[in-house]
Amino acid sequence: MVESGAGAGDLLLHDFERILHDDPNIDEVGFLHPTQMDSLPLLGSNKSPYLWCSDHKLAISTHVLPDLYRAARQAHSKAATTSPSADAPALIMLHSKALLILCPDSFTAWNSRKKVLSADHNLTQLEAELQFCALILSYALKNESTWSHRRWVITKLAQSHQDMPQIIDKESVLVKQIAEKSKMNYRAWRHRCWLIPYMKPKQVLDELNKSIKWGELHVADNCCFHYRRTTAVKRTEEIPFTGSQKLIYCGRRNCGGMRCSSDATKGESPCGPIVGSSHSGGCNVCSAMRKPACQRRSPWQTSS
Template structure:
C-alpha cells in the first residue's frame, strides 16, 4: 500500500473510532444532525462546550456531524462492519465478535439506515439469547434514527421485530404500548402523512387491552380534529373500532347500554366504519350500529 493510501485509511479509521467512541460514551443520544461545514463551524464557535473532535459535536444528548466527512465515515463504517461480519464464525458469534458487530452496525445504520444487512446482523446477535437491556437499547436506536428519518421502513420493521421479541417474554405490555403510541404521535406531528408510522400504530392494536383501545380512541379524537386532511389517523381509529367489535364478538368487551365501550360509541363523531360481514356476527353489528 502506498504511503498516501495508508495515511488516508488511517484517517478514515480515526474518524470511525471517534464516532463510535461518542456513541459509546453517550448511549442516550436522542437527536442527530448532519450539518454543512460552515454551519458546523459556527456551532463550534458559538458553543460553550468545545468538542474534542474536529468533525463531531455532542452535548445534552444531541449529536452533530459535519457533512464534510460523511462519505469517508460511511465507507469506513461499512468496511469495518463487513470485515467483522465476514470474519465471524458460522455458529453463534463470541462475545467480543458480537460486541464489534453491534458497535460497527450501529455507526453504519445511523449514517445509512436502509442497509438491511446491518439490521440483520443485529438480529443475529440479539437472537442468540434474550437480553432485556439490549432489546431496550435497540428500541432507543430505532427511535434515534426515526427522529431524522421518520419514514424509513427498515427501521420501523426492525422495531416491530424487537417488540415481538419482548412480547414473547413480557406478560404485561401496557407500558411499552403506551410509549410506542406516544412515539408515533410525536413523529406524526413532525412528519405529516406518515403512513409507515401510523401503520406501526395499527400493528400495535392486537397487543392492546380493551381499556387501552378505548384510551387510544379518546386520545386520537383531538388529533383528528386538528389534522382533518390526514386520513392516516382516521384509518387508525377505524382499526380501533374494529378491535372493539371483535372484542364484543369474542365476549371480551360488553356493548350493553351502561358499558364504557357503548358510551364511547355514543360519543364518537359520525365516522364511517366498514365492517366485513363475515368478521363480526350480524347481531353484534346490528346492535352496535343501531345504537349510534
C-alpha cells in the same frame, strides 16, 4: 480540512464510535454543513471538528460523510465475516450502530443486529434497541427498515412476557411525536395499527379518545381516520353480540361511528356509549365533530 483516505476514515470512525459509546442516551442526530459546525460552541471533550455532541445531541459534518460511511461499512463487514470470537457480537453491534446512523437502509446491518440479539436473549439489549431505533427515527421519520426492525424487537419483548401496556403507551407517544413532525406519515400510523392486537380493552378506548382530538386538528390526515377505524373494529370484536344483532356503520366519510341493532331493541344500541346511533343526522361521532370545540366530548367516553 480532513485528509482523504482509509486512514482518515478509520480515525473518524474511531472518534464517532467513541462518542456513541460514551453517551448511550443520544436522542437526536443532525447532519450539518461545515459552516454550521463552526458556529457550534466549543467543547472541552470534543477533539474532532467534524463531530459534536452535547446534551445528548449529536452533530456530524457533511464534509466527512463519504469517508465515515466507507470506514463504517468496511469495519462492519470485517466484523461480520471474521471467525466467531468472544468480542465478535460487541464489535458487530458497535460497527452496525455507526453504519445504520449513516445509512438506515442497510439491511445487512439490521440483520446482523437481529442475529446477535436473538442469540443473546438479553432483555436490556432489546430495550436499548428500541431506544436506538427511536434515535434513527428522529431524523429518518419514514424509514421502513427502522420501523420493521422496531416491530421485530417488540415481538421479541412480547414473547418474553414483558409489560406490554407500558411499551404500547410509549409507542403511542413516539408515533404521535413523529406524526407531528411528518404529516401523512403512513409508516408511523401503520406501526400504530400493528400494535392494536397487543392492546388491552382499556387501551383501545384510550386510543380512540386520543385520536378524537387529533382528527379535529388534522382533518386531512387520512392515516388518523384509518387508525380510528382499526381501533373501532378491534373494540367491536370485544363486544358480545347475539345472533339477531348486527353492526351498522354511520356511513359518513371519515367517521368511525357505529351501532348494533336488533329486532328486539328496534335499532337501539344495547352496547352503551361505545357505539353511536346511526340516524338521519349522523352518529354521535359526527355530532361531536360538528360542535364547537368548547362543547365537544368524546363519543367513546362514558358519561360521568
